[in-house]
Structure formats: C-alpha cells, structure tokens
Amino acid sequence: MSEKNREGKRTARERLAVEREKQKSAEKRRRGLIVGASVVCVLGLAAVIGVVAANSGGDDGESESAGPVVAPSGALGKDGTVIPVGDQEAKATLTVWEDFRCPACKSFEQVYSPTIHELTDAGQLKVEYHLVTLIDGALGGTGSRDSANAAACAQDAGKFTAYHDVLFRNQPPERDDTFADKDELIELAGKVDGLDTPAFRTCVEDGTHNSWVAKSNEAFQKGGFSGTPTVLLDGKNIYQDSSLTPQRLKQMVEEANKG
Template sequence: MSEKNRDGKRTARERVAEERERQKARDKRRRALIVGAAVVGVLGLAAVVGLLAAGSGDDKSDTSGPVSAPKGATGKDSLTIPLGKESAKSTLTIWEDFRCPACKGFEDTYRSTIHELADQGRLKVEYHLATLIDGNMGGSGSLRAANAAGCAQDAGKFTEYHDVLFKNQPAEPDDAFGKNDKLIELAGQVDGLATDTFKKCVNDGEHDKWVAKSHQAFQDAKLQGTPTVKLNGKSIFGDQSNPLTPAKLRQMVLDADK
C-alpha cells in the first residue's frame, strides 16, 4: 500500500472519529437542555403552588357548621370578650393576634393602665381575636392560642391567661403556640386554670370555628393590621405624628368620664 493511500485511510478514520465526538457533544447538550427544561418546569410549578399557598393563607379556617362561643362572649355573633363594667362611659376595642409582636408591644406598654381604668369602672374593654400571623408566617399558633384563650374565658380567667400568653410570646417565626401542650403548660401560671375541663377544651379545639369567625370579621372590617385599637369608635393607636402614651390614654378616658 502506498504512503498516499495510508494517509487517505487515516484521514478518513480521523474524520469519522471527529464526527463521532461532535455527535456525542450534541447529544450531551441535548440531554442537558431536556433536564434543564424539566427542572425549570418543576421549579415553576413549585413557585405557582407557593404563591397559591401564600395567597390563600388567610382563608384556610373553616367557619362552616355550628360555632361554640366562649361563655360570656358578647356582641354580634358573640365575637367579643368583654372586660370591665358595662356602665363604663368609655369603650376600648382591641383587635389582637397572640403571635403578633406589635400586639405584645402594645400590651406590655398599656396593660397596667388598661387594667387600672377597667378596675375603676371607667373603661370597658372589648377584645377581638385574629389569626393574621398564621396566614402570613404559616403555622397554627394564632388559632391555637386564641382557642385556648376562649377556653380560659369559659373558666372566667380570660384576662389573666391573655396576659400570660403575651408575656410569654415566642419570636414571630416560632410557632410554639401551635402546640397545645405549650398552651396548657402556660395555663399553669394562672391559678386554677389548668383543669381537666380546660385541657379537654384546648385539645378538642372547642372554639376553633369561633376563632375562625372572629378572624373573618377582622377581614370583613378591612382592618389594616393588629393591633387595631379604638377608643369610643375612634382609632387611637399607630399615628406616628401623634403617638399614644399611657398618660394620654388615661387622660382621654378621664375626659370622657366627666
């Protein structure tokens, strides 16, 4: 065989080998594109599902069927937990969420003033419960804590337990109140509350639908957030240009009492 023929066959073999390598490279790129498209599709679906879950977070509660309101609850649909004397000239309406840090800040600042004015017969307080943080952060701590507070109301100890919950509020992302055992443990700080009746009420979710209906009322009222605080129907909390103080709250109540 001549040198020329050997060179021709070698060149042909090299061309075939080169074409095979190019084909392998094309196949590899095609597989990568297919896998990449599949991954994008999965991530896209996950994103859509995530958005749907986030968008529907406030609508998970079931308000259908019979509602068990706590003993002594008043107002429309028995959604109000009252504190103080009915004869008081001023009414403080408070919408709160037990997981809400701003609600804890409000309670820590104004708790003693509110109790003092209520004890003096000058102020009637109407508590309303919402589950805003469950919808925003996930979990069930707002619902579970509100149900437990309703159980405390059944025992005539709402105010004491309400205060214990806010004093022991976990960090906002921590759904510690979602555990009934934790709520029952905290009830031990209220004299005579942690009874078998209270424990059963908490574990059975006796007032879950009442809480859901209360939160629905919060949404229907188109309130901006928690806490929402109104004195005699007028919003008094959250105005940075005219911030509320305990002294101002006391004076407003005294003025209305004249």
C-alpha cells in the same frame, strides 16, 4: 454516456435530495409536535395538581376549625365575637384587635396593659377584645388560632384577662409557631390560678372554639383594618396617633366618663 442519460441521472439525484429534505422537515415537524404535546400534557398535569392541592390544601389546619361556631361564655357582639372585660356600664369603650403571635401586639400590651387594668378595675373603661389569626395567614402555622382558642377556653373559666396577659408575656418569636403546641398552652395555664382543669384541657385539645376564632378573624378582614393591634376608643382609631401615651389614654378615658 449520452448527454440525455447524464441529465436524467442528475435530475433523479436532485429529486431524491429534495425528497430527503422533505422527509427531514416532516420528521422535524413531527418531533416538534411530540415535544409540544408533551409540554401541554405536563402543564395540564401541573394544573390538575394545582387544583387538587388548592382544594385539599390546609386540611390539617381547616379540619380542626370545621364545625359549629361555639362562642366562649359571656361573648358579646355580632356572632358573639367580642370578649368583654370590665364594667359594661362604663361610658368609655376600648376595642382591641389582637393576635397572640403578633410582636406589635405584645409591645402594645407591655406599655398599655397596666393603664388598661387600672381603668377597668376602676369601672371607667370596658374593653372589647377581638382575637385575630393574622400571623398564621402571613407565615403559616396554627399558633395564632390555637392560642386564641385557648384564650376563649380561659374565658369559659372566667380567667380570660389573666391568661391573655400570660400568653403575651410568654410570646415566642414571630416565626416560631410554639403556640401551635397545645401542651405548651396548657402548661402556660398553670401560671393562672385555677385555670388548668380537665375542662380547660379538653377545650384546648379539642379546639372547641376554633370555628369561633375563624369567625372573629373574618370580622377583622371585613372591617378593613390594616394590621394588629388595632385599637379604637369609642370607635376612633387611637393607636395610630403618635402622641398616644398611657397617660394620654387615661386622660381620654376620664374625659369620656365626664361627658
């Protein structure tokens, strides 16, 4: 074989090898594009699923709270979100923001409710209760909302204070959403004389005041408060004061009445 022929064959083999490398590179790029496109489609689908979930999420909790805001009987304040307790002519006003699932709120009630009751019964103090759903928002569930609705139903029956105290005395562990069980809320109403009536049961089961509870919680968020309980005496946050005691609270109220 002549040198010219051998050179021609070698050149042909080299061209073939180069062409094969080009084909391999092209195939690799094609596969990369397919994989890349697949990832984009998956991410796009995930984004769509996320949007759908965001738009449809919380249906179980929100559907019951949709509808007109129905304030409980005797509610006061902006949007009727205040449940008043005590003589409204009293000079001193205690404002309390509470969540029935909140352990700190239960601690506050255990320590201070006897003094609060003494002062309201004596006509020296009026209390403005605002009900909040902070724990529902933090841990999930509907127990904060449902118990607040039940307390509003008790307000309709003129039994708010007694039922309010029963709920805190029977508060479940924070992560236990027991108050989402409406049968439990109705059963606890049996501890308050005259509260467990057909009207109360219907109010609890229908979530009559759910939208009102949502409005109250909205007011809490707009108020910029840091947590529950938030306790104000004549507008001053007193629960953050480490020196506060039931006796000190009583003195502060007495001083307000003298003024």
